[in-house]
Amino acid sequence: MLNSDGLALWREAGCGEWKATAAEIGHDLEMLEVPYTMVTACRFPLANSRSGQLRRGEEVRIARKDLTHLVRWMPSLKESTDNIPDDCPGWGFTIFQPKAEGIAATGFALAADWPVWTEKQARAAHLLCAVCDYDLRQRNDEDRLPYYIPLPEKPNRLRLVCGRCCNHGRDEMQRLASLAGNSA
Incomplete structure:
Protein backbone atom coordinates (compact mmCIF):
# COMPACT_ATOMS: atom_id res chain seq x y z
CA MET A 1 0.00 0.00 0.00
CA ASN A 83 1.30 11.22 -7.98
CA ILE A 84 0.37 10.82 -4.29
CA PRO A 85 -2.11 13.61 -3.41
CA ASP A 86 -1.17 15.94 -0.55
CA ASP A 87 -4.35 15.07 1.40
CA CYS A 88 -3.81 11.31 1.10
CA PRO A 89 -4.07 9.54 4.49
CA GLY A 90 -0.98 8.03 6.04
CA TRP A 91 -0.37 4.98 8.19
CA GLY A 92 -1.81 6.32 11.42
CA PHE A 93 -5.35 6.02 12.69
CA THR A 94 -5.76 8.02 15.90
CA ILE A 95 -8.48 7.27 18.42
CA PHE A 96 -9.32 9.15 21.60
CA GLN A 97 -9.64 7.28 24.87
CA PRO A 98 -11.43 8.92 27.80
CA LYS A 99 -9.78 8.34 31.17
CA ALA A 100 -10.71 9.63 34.62
CA GLU A 101 -8.03 12.32 34.36
CA GLY A 102 -8.69 13.39 30.75
CA ILE A 103 -8.60 12.25 27.12
CA ALA A 104 -5.64 10.32 25.73
CA ALA A 105 -4.90 10.22 22.00
CA THR A 106 -3.58 6.83 20.96
CA GLY A 107 -2.73 5.14 17.71
CA PHE A 108 -4.79 2.20 16.55
CA ALA A 109 -2.51 -0.44 15.01
CA LEU A 110 -4.17 -0.92 11.63
CA ALA A 111 -2.68 -2.09 8.36
CA ALA A 112 -1.81 0.82 6.08
CA ASP A 113 -4.63 0.05 3.66
CA TRP A 114 -7.37 1.00 6.16
CA PRO A 115 -8.53 4.05 4.13
CA VAL A 116 -9.54 1.89 1.15
CA TRP A 117 -11.37 -0.88 3.00
CA THR A 118 -14.98 -1.34 1.96
CA GLU A 119 -17.67 -0.24 4.38
CA LYS A 120 -18.33 -3.90 5.20
CA GLN A 121 -14.64 -4.44 6.02
CA ALA A 122 -14.55 -1.23 8.07
CA ARG A 123 -17.63 -2.37 10.00
CA ALA A 124 -15.99 -5.73 10.73
CA ALA A 125 -12.92 -3.86 12.01
CA HIS A 126 -15.16 -1.68 14.25
CA LEU A 127 -14.35 1.51 12.31
CA LEU A 128 -17.98 2.62 12.14
CA CYS A 129 -19.64 4.41 15.05
CA ALA A 130 -21.28 1.80 17.29
CA VAL A 131 -24.24 4.15 17.84
CA CYS A 132 -25.01 5.88 14.52
CA ASP A 133 -22.97 3.84 12.00
CA TYR A 134 -20.91 6.88 10.86
CA ASP A 135 -17.72 5.87 9.01
CA LEU A 136 -14.99 6.95 11.44
CA ARG A 137 -12.35 6.83 8.71
CA GLN A 138 -13.72 10.14 7.40
CA ARG A 139 -11.56 12.91 8.83
CA ASN A 140 -13.43 15.91 7.47
CA ASP A 141 -15.70 16.46 10.51
CA GLU A 142 -14.02 17.41 13.80
CA ASP A 143 -17.31 16.69 15.57
CA ARG A 144 -17.12 13.00 14.61
CA LEU A 145 -13.64 11.94 15.74
CA PRO A 146 -13.38 8.31 16.98
CA TYR A 147 -13.56 7.68 20.74
CA TYR A 148 -12.92 4.35 22.42
CA ILE A 149 -15.99 3.88 24.65
CA PRO A 150 -16.37 0.23 25.70
CA LEU A 151 -19.61 -0.96 27.20
CA PRO A 152 -19.28 -1.32 31.01
CA GLU A 153 -20.36 -4.96 30.77
CA LYS A 154 -17.70 -5.62 28.06
CA PRO A 155 -14.75 -3.43 29.10
CA ASN A 156 -12.16 -5.23 26.95
CA ARG A 157 -14.13 -5.27 23.71
CA LEU A 158 -13.26 -2.73 21.03
CA ARG A 159 -16.09 -0.23 20.61
CA LEU A 160 -15.58 3.07 18.79
CA VAL A 161 -18.11 5.89 18.92
CA CYS A 162 -18.07 9.23 17.11
CA GLY A 163 -17.66 12.38 19.18
CA ARG A 164 -21.19 13.55 18.45
CA CYS A 165 -22.72 10.35 19.89
CA CYS A 166 -20.57 10.23 23.04
CA ASN A 167 -20.43 13.92 23.98
CA HIS A 168 -16.75 13.89 22.95
CA GLY A 169 -15.91 11.44 25.70
CA ARG A 170 -16.97 13.76 28.54
CA ASP A 171 -19.67 11.44 29.89
CA GLU A 172 -17.25 8.51 29.93
CA MET A 173 -14.61 10.64 31.71
CA GLN A 174 -17.16 11.53 34.39
CA ARG A 175 -18.20 7.89 34.78
CA LEU A 176 -14.58 6.76 35.13
CA ALA A 177 -13.80 9.58 37.56
CA SER A 178 -16.77 8.64 39.75
CA LEU A 179 -15.63 4.99 39.72
CA ALA A 180 -12.16 6.12 40.76
CA GLY A 181 -13.66 8.24 43.55
CA ASN A 182 -12.58 11.54 41.98
CA SER A 183 -14.80 14.53 41.41
CA ALA A 184 -15.29 15.26 37.74
Missing part, protein backbone atom coordinates in the same frame (compact mmCIF):
# COMPACT_ATOMS: atom_id res chain seq x y z
CA LEU A 2 1.46 3.33 -1.07
CA ASN A 3 0.28 6.41 0.82
CA SER A 4 1.52 9.80 2.04
CA ASP A 5 3.78 8.20 4.67
CA GLY A 6 5.43 5.67 2.34
CA LEU A 7 5.06 2.06 1.23
CA ALA A 8 3.69 -0.72 3.44
CA LEU A 9 3.53 -4.48 2.90
CA TRP A 10 1.30 -6.41 5.33
CA ARG A 11 1.66 -10.09 6.12
CA GLU A 12 -0.69 -12.06 8.33
CA ALA A 13 1.01 -13.80 11.24
CA GLY A 14 1.37 -17.52 10.55
CA CYS A 15 0.28 -17.19 6.91
CA GLY A 16 2.05 -20.37 5.80
CA GLU A 17 5.07 -21.27 3.76
CA TRP A 18 3.75 -20.22 0.34
CA LYS A 19 3.92 -16.49 1.12
CA ALA A 20 6.98 -14.45 2.12
CA THR A 21 6.86 -13.40 5.77
CA ALA A 22 7.46 -9.83 6.89
CA ALA A 23 10.86 -10.93 8.22
CA GLU A 24 11.81 -12.38 4.82
CA ILE A 25 10.74 -9.16 3.08
CA GLY A 26 12.79 -7.22 5.63
CA HIS A 27 15.82 -9.41 4.92
CA ASP A 28 15.47 -8.73 1.18
CA LEU A 29 15.21 -4.98 1.83
CA GLU A 30 18.37 -5.13 3.96
CA MET A 31 20.21 -6.78 1.06
CA LEU A 32 19.02 -3.94 -1.20
CA GLU A 33 20.07 -1.41 1.50
CA VAL A 34 16.55 -0.02 1.79
CA PRO A 35 15.72 1.34 5.29
CA TYR A 36 12.46 0.01 6.76
CA THR A 37 10.60 -0.59 10.00
CA MET A 38 8.44 -3.53 10.97
CA VAL A 39 5.30 -2.98 13.04
CA THR A 40 2.42 -5.07 14.33
CA ALA A 41 -0.75 -4.16 12.46
CA CYS A 42 -4.30 -5.48 12.24
CA ARG A 43 -6.68 -5.97 9.34
CA PHE A 44 -10.40 -6.64 9.16
CA PRO A 45 -11.57 -10.21 9.90
CA LEU A 46 -12.19 -12.53 6.99
CA ALA A 47 -15.81 -12.96 5.92
CA ASN A 48 -15.77 -16.64 6.90
CA SER A 49 -14.18 -15.97 10.30
CA ARG A 50 -16.22 -17.32 13.20
CA SER A 51 -14.48 -15.24 15.85
CA GLY A 52 -14.90 -11.86 14.17
CA GLN A 53 -11.53 -10.81 15.63
CA LEU A 54 -9.17 -8.50 13.77
CA ARG A 55 -6.36 -10.39 12.06
CA ARG A 56 -2.95 -9.65 13.53
CA GLY A 57 0.05 -9.45 11.31
CA GLU A 58 3.26 -7.61 10.67
CA GLU A 59 3.73 -4.77 8.25
CA VAL A 60 7.00 -3.77 6.64
CA ARG A 61 7.01 0.00 6.19
CA ILE A 62 9.36 2.06 4.08
CA ALA A 63 9.12 5.77 4.90
CA ARG A 64 8.41 8.08 1.97
CA LYS A 65 11.79 9.76 2.33
CA ASP A 66 13.47 6.35 2.00
CA LEU A 67 11.61 5.26 -1.13
CA THR A 68 14.45 6.70 -3.23
CA HIS A 69 16.52 3.70 -2.08
CA LEU A 70 13.91 1.41 -3.65
CA VAL A 71 13.41 3.44 -6.85
CA ARG A 72 16.76 2.30 -8.24
CA TRP A 73 15.38 -1.26 -8.13
CA MET A 74 11.84 -0.29 -9.17
CA PRO A 75 12.03 2.82 -11.43
CA SER A 76 8.25 2.83 -12.00
CA LEU A 77 7.77 3.57 -8.28
CA LYS A 78 8.97 7.16 -8.79
CA GLU A 79 5.98 8.09 -10.93
CA SER A 80 3.60 6.51 -8.40
CA THR A 81 5.15 8.42 -5.48
CA ASP A 82 5.07 11.68 -7.42
Whole structure:
Protein backbone atom coordinates (compact mmCIF):
# COMPACT_ATOMS: atom_id res chain seq x y z
CA MET A 1 0.00 0.00 0.00
CA LEU A 2 1.46 3.33 -1.07
CA ASN A 3 0.28 6.41 0.82
CA SER A 4 1.52 9.80 2.04
CA ASP A 5 3.78 8.20 4.67
CA GLY A 6 5.43 5.67 2.34
CA LEU A 7 5.06 2.06 1.23
CA ALA A 8 3.69 -0.72 3.44
CA LEU A 9 3.53 -4.48 2.90
CA TRP A 10 1.30 -6.41 5.33
CA ARG A 11 1.66 -10.09 6.12
CA GLU A 12 -0.69 -12.06 8.33
CA ALA A 13 1.01 -13.80 11.24
CA GLY A 14 1.37 -17.52 10.55
CA CYS A 15 0.28 -17.19 6.91
CA GLY A 16 2.05 -20.37 5.80
CA GLU A 17 5.07 -21.27 3.76
CA TRP A 18 3.75 -20.22 0.34
CA LYS A 19 3.92 -16.49 1.12
CA ALA A 20 6.98 -14.45 2.12
CA THR A 21 6.86 -13.40 5.77
CA ALA A 22 7.46 -9.83 6.89
CA ALA A 23 10.86 -10.93 8.22
CA GLU A 24 11.81 -12.38 4.82
CA ILE A 25 10.74 -9.16 3.08
CA GLY A 26 12.79 -7.22 5.63
CA HIS A 27 15.82 -9.41 4.92
CA ASP A 28 15.47 -8.73 1.18
CA LEU A 29 15.21 -4.98 1.83
CA GLU A 30 18.37 -5.13 3.96
CA MET A 31 20.21 -6.78 1.06
CA LEU A 32 19.02 -3.94 -1.20
CA GLU A 33 20.07 -1.41 1.50
CA VAL A 34 16.55 -0.02 1.79
CA PRO A 35 15.72 1.34 5.29
CA TYR A 36 12.46 0.01 6.76
CA THR A 37 10.60 -0.59 10.00
CA MET A 38 8.44 -3.53 10.97
CA VAL A 39 5.30 -2.98 13.04
CA THR A 40 2.42 -5.07 14.33
CA ALA A 41 -0.75 -4.16 12.46
CA CYS A 42 -4.30 -5.48 12.24
CA ARG A 43 -6.68 -5.97 9.34
CA PHE A 44 -10.40 -6.64 9.16
CA PRO A 45 -11.57 -10.21 9.90
CA LEU A 46 -12.19 -12.53 6.99
CA ALA A 47 -15.81 -12.96 5.92
CA ASN A 48 -15.77 -16.64 6.90
CA SER A 49 -14.18 -15.97 10.30
CA ARG A 50 -16.22 -17.32 13.20
CA SER A 51 -14.48 -15.24 15.85
CA GLY A 52 -14.90 -11.86 14.17
CA GLN A 53 -11.53 -10.81 15.63
CA LEU A 54 -9.17 -8.50 13.77
CA ARG A 55 -6.36 -10.39 12.06
CA ARG A 56 -2.95 -9.65 13.53
CA GLY A 57 0.05 -9.45 11.31
CA GLU A 58 3.26 -7.61 10.67
CA GLU A 59 3.73 -4.77 8.25
CA VAL A 60 7.00 -3.77 6.64
CA ARG A 61 7.01 0.00 6.19
CA ILE A 62 9.36 2.06 4.08
CA ALA A 63 9.12 5.77 4.90
CA ARG A 64 8.41 8.08 1.97
CA LYS A 65 11.79 9.76 2.33
CA ASP A 66 13.47 6.35 2.00
CA LEU A 67 11.61 5.26 -1.13
CA THR A 68 14.45 6.70 -3.23
CA HIS A 69 16.52 3.70 -2.08
CA LEU A 70 13.91 1.41 -3.65
CA VAL A 71 13.41 3.44 -6.85
CA ARG A 72 16.76 2.30 -8.24
CA TRP A 73 15.38 -1.26 -8.13
CA MET A 74 11.84 -0.29 -9.17
CA PRO A 75 12.03 2.82 -11.43
CA SER A 76 8.25 2.83 -12.00
CA LEU A 77 7.77 3.57 -8.28
CA LYS A 78 8.97 7.16 -8.79
CA GLU A 79 5.98 8.09 -10.93
CA SER A 80 3.60 6.51 -8.40
CA THR A 81 5.15 8.42 -5.48
CA ASP A 82 5.07 11.68 -7.42
CA ASN A 83 1.30 11.22 -7.98
CA ILE A 84 0.37 10.82 -4.29
CA PRO A 85 -2.11 13.61 -3.41
CA ASP A 86 -1.17 15.94 -0.55
CA ASP A 87 -4.35 15.07 1.40
CA CYS A 88 -3.81 11.31 1.10
CA PRO A 89 -4.07 9.54 4.49
CA GLY A 90 -0.98 8.03 6.04
CA TRP A 91 -0.37 4.98 8.19
CA GLY A 92 -1.81 6.32 11.42
CA PHE A 93 -5.35 6.02 12.69
CA THR A 94 -5.76 8.02 15.90
CA ILE A 95 -8.48 7.27 18.42
CA PHE A 96 -9.32 9.15 21.60
CA GLN A 97 -9.64 7.28 24.87
CA PRO A 98 -11.43 8.92 27.80
CA LYS A 99 -9.78 8.34 31.17
CA ALA A 100 -10.71 9.63 34.62
CA GLU A 101 -8.03 12.32 34.36
CA GLY A 102 -8.69 13.39 30.75
CA ILE A 103 -8.60 12.25 27.12
CA ALA A 104 -5.64 10.32 25.73
CA ALA A 105 -4.90 10.22 22.00
CA THR A 106 -3.58 6.83 20.96
CA GLY A 107 -2.73 5.14 17.71
CA PHE A 108 -4.79 2.20 16.55
CA ALA A 109 -2.51 -0.44 15.01
CA LEU A 110 -4.17 -0.92 11.63
CA ALA A 111 -2.68 -2.09 8.36
CA ALA A 112 -1.81 0.82 6.08
CA ASP A 113 -4.63 0.05 3.66
CA TRP A 114 -7.37 1.00 6.16
CA PRO A 115 -8.53 4.05 4.13
CA VAL A 116 -9.54 1.89 1.15
CA TRP A 117 -11.37 -0.88 3.00
CA THR A 118 -14.98 -1.34 1.96
CA GLU A 119 -17.67 -0.24 4.38
CA LYS A 120 -18.33 -3.90 5.20
CA GLN A 121 -14.64 -4.44 6.02
CA ALA A 122 -14.55 -1.23 8.07
CA ARG A 123 -17.63 -2.37 10.00
CA ALA A 124 -15.99 -5.73 10.73
CA ALA A 125 -12.92 -3.86 12.01
CA HIS A 126 -15.16 -1.68 14.25
CA LEU A 127 -14.35 1.51 12.31
CA LEU A 128 -17.98 2.62 12.14
CA CYS A 129 -19.64 4.41 15.05
CA ALA A 130 -21.28 1.80 17.29
CA VAL A 131 -24.24 4.15 17.84
CA CYS A 132 -25.01 5.88 14.52
CA ASP A 133 -22.97 3.84 12.00
CA TYR A 134 -20.91 6.88 10.86
CA ASP A 135 -17.72 5.87 9.01
CA LEU A 136 -14.99 6.95 11.44
CA ARG A 137 -12.35 6.83 8.71
CA GLN A 138 -13.72 10.14 7.40
CA ARG A 139 -11.56 12.91 8.83
CA ASN A 140 -13.43 15.91 7.47
CA ASP A 141 -15.70 16.46 10.51
CA GLU A 142 -14.02 17.41 13.80
CA ASP A 143 -17.31 16.69 15.57
CA ARG A 144 -17.12 13.00 14.61
CA LEU A 145 -13.64 11.94 15.74
CA PRO A 146 -13.38 8.31 16.98
CA TYR A 147 -13.56 7.68 20.74
CA TYR A 148 -12.92 4.35 22.42
CA ILE A 149 -15.99 3.88 24.65
CA PRO A 150 -16.37 0.23 25.70
CA LEU A 151 -19.61 -0.96 27.20
CA PRO A 152 -19.28 -1.32 31.01
CA GLU A 153 -20.36 -4.96 30.77
CA LYS A 154 -17.70 -5.62 28.06
CA PRO A 155 -14.75 -3.43 29.10
CA ASN A 156 -12.16 -5.23 26.95
CA ARG A 157 -14.13 -5.27 23.71
CA LEU A 158 -13.26 -2.73 21.03
CA ARG A 159 -16.09 -0.23 20.61
CA LEU A 160 -15.58 3.07 18.79
CA VAL A 161 -18.11 5.89 18.92
CA CYS A 162 -18.07 9.23 17.11
CA GLY A 163 -17.66 12.38 19.18
CA ARG A 164 -21.19 13.55 18.45
CA CYS A 165 -22.72 10.35 19.89
CA CYS A 166 -20.57 10.23 23.04
CA ASN A 167 -20.43 13.92 23.98
CA HIS A 168 -16.75 13.89 22.95
CA GLY A 169 -15.91 11.44 25.70
CA ARG A 170 -16.97 13.76 28.54
CA ASP A 171 -19.67 11.44 29.89
CA GLU A 172 -17.25 8.51 29.93
CA MET A 173 -14.61 10.64 31.71
CA GLN A 174 -17.16 11.53 34.39
CA ARG A 175 -18.20 7.89 34.78
CA LEU A 176 -14.58 6.76 35.13
CA ALA A 177 -13.80 9.58 37.56
CA SER A 178 -16.77 8.64 39.75
CA LEU A 179 -15.63 4.99 39.72
CA ALA A 180 -12.16 6.12 40.76
CA GLY A 181 -13.66 8.24 43.55
CA ASN A 182 -12.58 11.54 41.98
CA SER A 183 -14.80 14.53 41.41
CA ALA A 184 -15.29 15.26 37.74
